Amino acid sequence: MKSKSLVFSGAAVLFLAAAIPCYAGKIVVEGSTTVLPIAQRAAEVFMNNNSQAEISVRGGGSGVGIASLLAGTCDIADSSRPIKEKELEDAVSRGKDPKANVIAMDGIAVIVHSSNSVKALTKKQLKDIYTGKISSWQAVGGGSEQIVVVSRDSSSGTFEAFGELALDKEKVRQDALMEASNQAVASVVAKTPGAIGYVGIGYIGESVKALELNNVYPSKETVLRNRYPLSRPLFMYTNGKPSGDCKAFIDFIQSKEGQALVEKEGYVPLG
Amino acid sequence: MKKRYLLLMAAALFVMASSLNSYAGEINILLDKLVDKGVLTPGEAQQIAAETKEDVRKEIAAGKSDTLPKWLQNTKLKGDFRLRYQLDHAKAANNATSNRQRGRIRMRLGVESKVNEKLLVAVGMATGLNEYTTSNKDSIRSTNQSSGSSWAKKPFNLDYAYAKYTPMPGFAVIGGKMLLKDAIWEPGDLMWDTDITPEGVALDISKNINADTSVFLKTGVFFLEEVSASNDDPYSMHIQPGMDIKINDALSLRASVAGDYFSVRGFTLEGSSVSNTGSYKSGDNSYAVPMANYTNIMPALELKIADPFKAFNLNVPQLKLFGEYVRNIADIDPYTGKSGYMLGFNLGYDKLVKFGDWTLKYNYARLEKNAVLDILPDSDRYEGKTNIRAHELALDFGLGENTWLGLDIYRAQLLTHPHAPSTVVQVDWNMKF
Numbered sequence: 155m156k157s158k159s160l161v162f163s164g165a166a167v168l169f170l171a172a173a174i175p176c177y178a179g180k181i182v183v184e185g186s187t188t189v190l191p192i193a194q195r196a197a198e199v200f201m202n203n204n205s206q207a208e209i210s211v212r213g214g215g216s217g218v219g220i221a222s223l224l225a226g227t228c229d230i231a232d233s234s235r236p237i238k239e240k241e242l243e244d245a246v247s248r249g250k251d252p253k254a255n256v257i258a259m260d261g262i263a264v265i266v267h268s269s270n271s272v273k274a275l276t277k278k279q280l281k282d283i284y285t286g287k288i289s290s291w292q293a294v295g296g297g298s299e300q301i302v303v304v305s306r307d308s309s310s311g312t313f314e315a316f317g318e319l320a321l322d323k324e325k326v327r328q329d330a331l332m333e334a335s336n337q338a339v340a341s342v343v344a345k346t347p348g349a350i351g352y353v354g355i356g357y358i359g360e361s362v363k364a365l366e367l368n369n370v371y372p373s374k375e376t377v378l379r380n381r382y383p384l385s386r387p388l389f390m391y392t393n394g395k396p397s398g399d400c401k402a403f404i405d406f407i408q409s410k411e412g413q414a415l416v417e418k419e420g421y422v423p424l425g
Numbered sequence: 426m427k428k429r430y431l432l433l434m435a436a437a438l439f440v441m442a443s444s445l446n447s448y449a450g451e452i453n454i455l456l457d458k459l460v461d462k463g464v465l466t467p468g469e470a471q472q473i474a475a476e477t478k479e480d481v482r483k484e485i486a487a488g489k490s491d492t493l494p495k496w497l498q499n500t501k502l503k504g505d506f507r508l509r510y511q512l513d514h515a516k517a518a519n520n521a522t523s524n525r526q527r528g529r530i531r532m533r534l535g536v537e538s539k540v541n542e543k544l545l546v547a548v549g550m551a552t553g554l555n556e557y558t559t560s561n562k563d564s565i566r567s568t569n570q571s572s573g574s575s576w577a578k579k580p581f582n583l584d585y586a587y588a589k590y591t592p593m594p595g596f597a598v599i600g601g602k603m604l605l606k607d608a609i610w611e612p613g614d615l616m617w618d619t620d621i622t623p624e625g626v627a628l629d630i631s632k633n634i635n636a637d638t639s640v641f642l643k644t645g646v647f648f649l650e651e652v653s654a655s656n657d658d659p660y661s662m663h664i665q666p667g668m669d670i671k672i673n674d675a676l677s678l679r680a681s682v683a684g685d686y687f688s689v690r691g692f693t694l695e696g697s698s699v700s701n702t703g704s705y706k707s708g709d710n711s712y713a714v715p716m717a718n719y720t721n722i723m724p725a726l727e728l729k730i731a732d733p734f735k736a737f738n739l740n741v742p743q744l745k746l747f748g749e750y751v752r753n754i755a756d757i758d759p760y761t762g763k764s765g766y767m768l769g770f771n772l773g774y775d776k777l778v779k780f781g782d783w784t785l786k787y788n789y790a791r792l793e794k795n796a797v798l799d800i801l802p803d804s805d806r807y808e809g810k811t812n813i814r815a816h817e818l819a820l821d822f823g824l825g826e827n828t829w830l831g832l833d834i835y836r837a838q839l840l841t842h843p844h845a846p847s848t849v850v851q852v853d854w855n856m857k858f
Contacts, residue, residue: 424468
């Protein structure tokens with residue numbers, strides 16, 4: 155039995171050794187799905203500009219990224235929220251020093267059909283509309299038509315951000331139309347008189363009307379100054395001040411060229 | 426002196442925590458003004474705001490870290506208590522019926538402590554009997570303790586004690602008397618009673634292939650008995666490769682094939698429900714000695730569907746459908762069955778965390794006489810015997826944070842004549858902490 159079990163365990167260890175990835179010599183970026191498109195696009199361009207650079211980018215969520223950073227299995231943790239108190243306590247107990255690097259701002263605009271007479275909503279009204287407590291525009295000072303709720307599909311970072319910032323993590327009503335892209339949401343809202351939707355701030359166009367929220371209009375300025383309620387900074391966390399390849403990569407994202415990529419992906423550049 | 430220091434630290438933390446919001450507000454106003462005057466760009470202001478707030482929070486976290494001893498920060502205490510009323514209704518071969526009513530409790534208390542970043546040690550105690558008795562045939566793997574015996578003190582035994590070494594993410598070595606989930610994955614409990622805590626060494630390995638697919642391997646060698654007069658003690662080996670696939674946002678799949686080998690031929694096994702083919706120990710028919718080594722192959726599948734009734738505007742968070750099949754390929758008694766299967770579903774909430782959360786569970790199990798060793802199956806399903814078929818229907822309803830009511834009904838009978846059907850009804854009040 156002894157020899158059998160030794161052979162068995164040895165085989166499993168060999169299997170594992172072959173399966174574990176090697177991190178040496180490259181930057182591993184992991185975390186928020188909201189930050190993922192920026193990180194992926196920036197990594198592509200950065201690697202094109204620097205043939206020696208090797209950057210591996212993966213999602214998983216902000217919590218996964220920060221946990222990996224604290225465990226030492228990634229170099230940069232993408233996060234769409236500040237590090238939590240528990241995570242900080244964990245970091246302190248492990249002797250780690252997570253450092254927030256702001257790389258972009260995220261702002262979500264609430265849009266309606268251009269013929270809609272409603273110009274502004276409160277955050278509470280918006281939540282009630284999306285969770286199904288309000289179903290008619292009349293309840294928020296508009297016409298008598300029914301509200302057609304349009305949302306991003308649940309795999310998108312915008313959906314996740316909207317759920318956190320606007321809905322306090324409550325579920326979107328069951329009859330909402332789920333669209334696969336910001337463009338698709340804008341297009342449905344533009345064609346449907348009773349519709350309401352939400353898109354990244356870069357997708358406000360002439361075919362739809364953006365609403366004020368708590369009396370603040372969604373613009374690059376109000377998002378950048380954190381005045382618009384559905385705005386938040388996006389982070390790349392490093393262990394201590396970024397240095398070496400990590401610093402070069404984060405510096406690139408914060409540069410003019412990197413911020414142009416941020417804007418292209420529908421987020422608000424740092425200005 | 427120490428007390429005074431702790432009090433001072435606590436007061437300082439309280440003041441810092443309560444003033445953090447107003448402090449952050451003042452920083453924002455100052456940064457706003459600097460942006461207005463063109464001293465800072467809005468981006469620089471965001472960076473400074475983030476850094477300043479986190480520096481303060483880090484100090485608070487460090488303060489907390491300093492006030493608690495290290496071992497306490499690395500130690501977690503957990504437990505649960507269940508109050509149960511159980512009715513066993515059975516019909517014997519001569520059609521005579523019997524009813525047995527029991528008040529039962531289950532108490533489990535566990536401590537786990539991080540020795541360092543990669544090593545965890547856990548120990549758990551639980552109610553239950555550590556010896557097989559003829560009136561409690563399920564006792565060896567059950568954590569239930571029946572009330573009675575003139576209110577005698579009840580045993581509280583070692584349920585698990587293990588060390589788990591995780592040198593890198595996705596690879597863990599577990600040694601000791603471990604939790605079943607660390608060693609084996611099974612969507613239902615056709616073969617393994619979930620209260621079993623195997624003893625030996627196990628490896629738990631997993632690897633992400635891409636964002637939607639990962640593979641895992643569970644394997645281990647376990648001691649079954651220690652026979653002082655034998656050089657070749659009973660043991661078992663387990664190997665289980667499997668895969669997790671996220672098909673889309675609403676649909677995910679877990680599949681595995683397990684292989685188990687039990688070297689048990691000729692040995693008396695504690696906790697046998699005497700339903701396998703076996704030779705009886707002379708003078709004591711409560712033990713059966715297996716006539717062969719058992720080799721089980723068990724494929725299992727679990728399909729998870731999120732929001733399954735979305736189309737009907739019904740808010741049901743999750744539906745799990747599962748199926749498992751087991752076959753013993755050992756050469757034993759050609760006249761009896763050696764296979765079994767279970768089909769079932771779990772509907773409702775994954776965890777019951779508040780009032781009104783609920784879970785409905787149903788499964789149908791069929792387990793032929795020599796399909797699996799009779800020291801393994803769920804002890805509530807026909808006293809853990811093989812040669813049975815059984816329905817189980819269970820409903821759990823959340824009463825509040827960490828507490829819920831449960832109703833579990835088993836309807837089972839033997840596959841062979843006389844069928845001797847039995848019904849077990851369990852009404853539970855669960856609480857965990």
